[in-house]
Amino acid sequence: MIKITFPDGTSQEYKNGISSLEIAEQISPRLAKAVYAATVNGEVCDLSRPINSDATLKLHKWEDDEGKHAFWHSSAHLMAEALESLYPGIKFGIGPAIENGFYYDVDPGNGTTITEADLPVIEKKMKEFAAMNLPYKRREISKKDAIDLFTGKGDEYKTELIGELEDGTISIYSNGDFVDLCRGPHLPSTEPIKAIRLTGVAGAYWRGDEKRKMLTRIYGITFPEQKLLNEYLVFLEEAKKRDHRRIGKELELFTFSPRVGMGLPLWMPKGSDVRQNLISYLTSLLKKRGYKIVTTPHIGNVNLYKLSGHFEKYGTSSFQPISTPEEGEQFMLKPMNCPHHCEIYNATPHSYKELPLRMAEFGTVYRYEQSGELHGLTRVRSFTQDDAHHFCRHDQLREEFKNIIDLILYIFKILNFNDFTAQISLRDPDDKEKYIGSEENWQKAERDIIEAAAEMNLKTVVVPGEAAFYGPKLDFMVKDAIGRKWQLGTIQVDYNLPERFDLTYNGSDNQKHRPVMIHRTIFGSLERFVAVLIENTAGKFPLWLAPEKAVVLPISDKFNDYAANVLHILNNSDICTLIDDRSEKIGKKIRDNELKRIPYLLVIGEKEAEVGTVSVRRQGEGDKGTMKIEEFISFIRSEIKKELEI
């Protein structure tokens, strides 16, 4: 007998060699139908694997990530089975489960292309196979047998993958006629896969290498119930409505013009107001926290970037230098602000007493992004960073880091960005050559970041290999409407630029010392930030950010004079207000202005005109009763104040 311990701490004796599935069946047949994978002694594995010793056991249902993972991974194999029957000779790359579903990279061979039009056919074939309830069978084989097997199938991609595996750890799974190299785990059979939707095709380089062959990636998602698929489809529809590109157009916030150039956003008046509101709020916050605001040009001499090292690394893959007509001096469009800021630092001597020096700029930068990569406001070629550089002593580094984390968390809280992740990016331990800076500096920087985050109780994910070439960093990512992750805030330690620009300060010992530099942004770029903000709020900005705070709606032409008077008073009180004096019925005016997401609608008619009031209606909430104009002004001001206090 063996002892199985469950997550709740209880344990139970079972016969040796029992499988997780059999245990689930003994607990309840209903449970057995709902579990898809198990974690035995911390290792995720198939339900069918026999357990031969005392163990801890967790059964994974749909609700667990591990359960979904097995479900979708098995679905990828089901799709592969369908593809193999529809496209004989098709070759397979990798087919993993992802956050929402799964994909498989395939090479259909001999000039065949698979397009979206083919997806319903593949889907249908998958349903046929799923309905057969065939089991997923695991087998462990030797490396040689594995290579022979896939060489026999002519599947060179699989053979390549096997070549990199250790002998003795290779498992293969089969479902129907399809055999795949796979670590697992998988469902016991296709039985639970009830709803299938293939969601798209895309090109994907084999192993993510643009020098290698481009395979066809087919995306799909499956569910154990049709109802869940329907809900997912509704979610996608809702997300589409929140797309910042759509709302940006609808609310006239920004636009793009091919004449101006792709990836170059044009901020329309209302979008510009939102930007300005963000900038002025953040500026006041920065000043309170000891930042100095600077302004630098949009271009810089190419030698500046040669000095910084950026030219060497990015010179050929960025916008190419422009030159002056006579002297032929070369200038680059500013791809970042830091070199300029270093020169401001260098313009005056510095004492250890004045550090840390915090230099901030809303600096517009220009970067070449490949055409296929441009995406609304989230990926553009011209954007404004809320950039800052902290020049500090080594002993101040960690404290500065903590200050910045505090500031970022503060802003995120004000904006209700609760769903973010923080990622610490460290060097790739296997490829230290590609980074600038000494071993010693890197080690200190990495340690400082990790410890600062820990001291601030910030939950982070540590990812080796993702660091910038000049230093480790801490990034804040948030998701857009359909769950794509975007980086916003970032804090990056830099030991490199201070060296290159020979930045110094006089220490208490009257010797020259080298400061440390921290690059940081909170919004990342105003463009990306506004995009995420739009998707988070569906265009219903918090009052303090809304470009227009109120609109006056006279019941009829008779009250236009009073309406104009109210408009005048509010605008003079710095409450940006509009008037809708079209000869429409009040219901129509309310509807139109609700759809424009104007926070306050002020209905006025005979009653209001007589006593000098407005009838207040909050966007999305309805009637709030009547107020004196002055009352409304303080009402709206206190709401803004409340929004900015936490």
Place this chain on the structure above:
RNA sequence: GCCGAUGUAGCUCAGUUGGUCAGAGCAGCUGAUUUGUAAUCUGCAGGUCGGGGGUUCGAAUCCCUUCAUCGGCUCCA
């Protein structure tokens, strides 16, 4: 940049196999209406069907090319 798809009025979309197929709703402009909390009624105007080239008696529809957009890949100082 690469793979695939899309591109019809300011917006959202109809336009069957190439032959009155250039349409609708909303927005806009007219005129009427003077309205009490999410759509009042008339009328009008709007498009070389993304651009260019070709096939054809005839192209929004088929082919080529180009531009832009969308979904990914790659990249992201």
